[in-house]
Amino acid sequence: MIDAERDEPLSPPRARRWVPAAVGGLLALAALLYVIAANTDRSAAPDAAPSPVASLSPAAAADRVDRELEAQGRALLAGDREAYLRPVPPEQREEFALRFQSLRALGVAAWTARVVGRGRDEGHDRWSANVEIRYCLGAADCRPATMLLSSTWLLGRGPTIMLSFERSVLPWDLTPLRVVSGRRVIVAGPAGIADRLPQILQDADRAADIADGYARWGPAPERYVLFVAPPQEWDTWWSGHTDNVDAYANGSFGVVMKAGVDREHGRRNLLTHEFTHVLSLGDDDGDDRNWWLSEGLAEYVADRGGDWTQARLPDVRRLIRTGGWDGTITLAAPPKDLPASDRRGRYGIALLAVTCLARHYGEDRMLAFFTAVVRNRAEPAAAALTTLGAGWPTAAAFCTVEVRTRAA
Numbered sequence: 001m002i003d004a005e006r007d008e009p010l011s012p013p014r015a016r017r018w019v020p021a022a023v024g025g026l027l028a029l030a031a032l033l034y035v036i037a038a039n040t041d042r043s044a045a046p047d048a049a050p051s052p053v054a055s056l057s058p059a060a061a062a063d064r065v066d067r068e069l070e071a072q073g074r075a076l077l078a079g080d081r082e083a084y085l086r087p088v089p090p091e092q093r094e095e096f097a098l099r100f101q102s103l104r105a106l107g108v109a110a111w112t113a114r115v116v117g118r119g120r121d122e123g124h125d126r127w128s129a130n131v132e133i134r135y136c137l138g139a140a141d142c143r144p145a146t147m148l149l150s151s152t153w154l155l156g157r158g159p160t161i162m163l164s165f166e167r168s169v170l171p172w173d174l175t176p177l178r179v180v181s182g183r184r185v186i187v188a189g190p191a192g193i194a195d196r197l198p199q200i201l202q203d204a205d206r207a208a209d210i211a212d213g214y215a216r217w218g219p220a221p222e223r224y225v226l227f228v229a230p231p232q233e234w235d236t237w238w239s240g241h242t243d244n245v246d247a248y249a250n251g252s253f254g255v256v257m258k259a260g261v262d263r264e265h266g267r268r269n270l271l272t273h274e275f276t277h278v279l280s281l282g283d284d285d286g287d288d289r290n291w292w293l294s295e296g297l298a299e300y301v302a303d304r305g306g307d308w309t310q311a312r313l314p315d316v317r318r319l320i321r322t323g324g325w326d327g328t329i330t331l332a333a334p335p336k337d338l339p340a341s342d343r344r345g346r347y348g349i350a351l352l353a354v355t356c357l358a359r360h361y362g363e364d365r366m367l368a369f370f371t372a373v374v375r376n377r378a379e380p381a382a383a384a385l386t387t388l389g390a391g392w393p394t395a396a397a398f399c400t401v402e403v404r405t406r407a408a
Helices: 029-044 058-078 081-085 090-105 191-212 267-281 288-302 307-321 340-361 363-375 380-387 392-407
Strands: 108-123 126-137 145-154 161-165 178-181 185-189 224-229 247-249 255-258
Touching: 058 081, 058 090, 058 108, 058 126, 058 145, 081 090, 090 108, 090 161, 178 191, 185 191, 191 224, 191 267, 191 288, 224 267, 247 267, 255 267, 267 288, 267 363, 288 307, 288 340, 288 363, 307 340, 307 392, 340 363, 340 392, 363 380, 380 392
Parallel strands: 185 224, 224 255
Antiparallel strands: 108 126, 126 145, 145 161, 178 185, 247 255
C-alpha cells in the first residue's frame, strides 16, 4: 500500500514565504586574502580612502550585485559554464558547477535573480543581501518557482566576488541529476537509477494526462517536474520531512517520489494524486482542518478505475473496526506518528467522502465546494449552501453513512 501525502510547499503561498534551509557557504580564501591585504595597505596610510562599500549607497551596492546576478543568469540560460562561474571563488565552484549541470539537464528555461530588501555593509568591503530567485523548468512561460536565499559579496575596487551564497535544499542544488523528458513530464534522479527513469516517465506522462482533466483553477503546467529519490536523497531533499509517505508535491517546485514505488504498487495512481495537488493547490499548503478535502480530491482523481478505492477499503474497515474513526468525514491532517495502516484508512475515508459528494451532488458541484473551502478558505457550512445546494450537516451525514456502507 502507498501513502500519498503533501509535505509543506516551498514557494510563498499567499501570505507566506519559504526560505530554504541553508547548507552553508564558505568564504573564499582568495577573496579573504584580498580583503586582508587591502585593509592592511589602507591602515598603513593615515589618509587612506574609505571602504568602497561604505561609499556606496544601498541602491548602488544592490545595482552592482544585480548586474552580476543578471550576467550569471544569462550565462546559465545560454549554457556558458565559464561565464556562469566567473564571480564564484574556487571553494564554491564545485557547488555552483553542480547547480549549473543539473539545471541545464532539467531544461531551465527562465532564471532571474535580484537583490530584495536593504543590504548590509558587513565591513572590509563585504556586503550582504537576500536574493530572490525565480525560475522555470521546461517552459519559459511557466508559473515560476520563487525562493529567497542569503548572499555575501566583495564589493572592492576590483571585480565583484561572491563570497557566499546560501545553498537550497532543492534536488538540483544537492545532487547530480540524470533527466528524461516526455510529453508532459520531466523526470530526474541520481545516476544510480538512471536506467529506471524511462519506465517511470511512461507512468508519469499517463498520470499527467489524467490530472490535466482537472485543471479547473488555471492552465496545467506545460511540464510537470518529478524527482525520483533513492533512500539517501529521500532523507535530504527538502530537508527530508517526509515520514510515512511515498511521494509529496511542492507546487511549482515539483513532485518527489520514492524510487522504490513500482507499477504493481500503484505508481501511476500515486503520481496522478500528486499532480492533482500541483493543479488544485499550487504553492498553497492549505488548512490542516481541510486535509480530508484536499487529499480526498487527489485520491478521487487518481481513482479512475476504482482500483484505488479497492486498495484503500481494507484499511478503512480496520480503522472503523478498531474505533479509530469517530464518524465525521471532515478529518484534519493526521499526526506524524500515526500507524501506517491508520493513515491509509484516513486516506480511504477522504476518498470515499469526496466520491460521495461527487456522486450525490455532481462532480462540478463537488469541485465548486472544494474551491470555496480549500482555496478560498470558506467554512463548509457556508460553502455547502451555495455550491452543493444543501446544508452541510445534511451532506456530511449522508456521506458518513455512505462511507460506512461501502466499507461494510
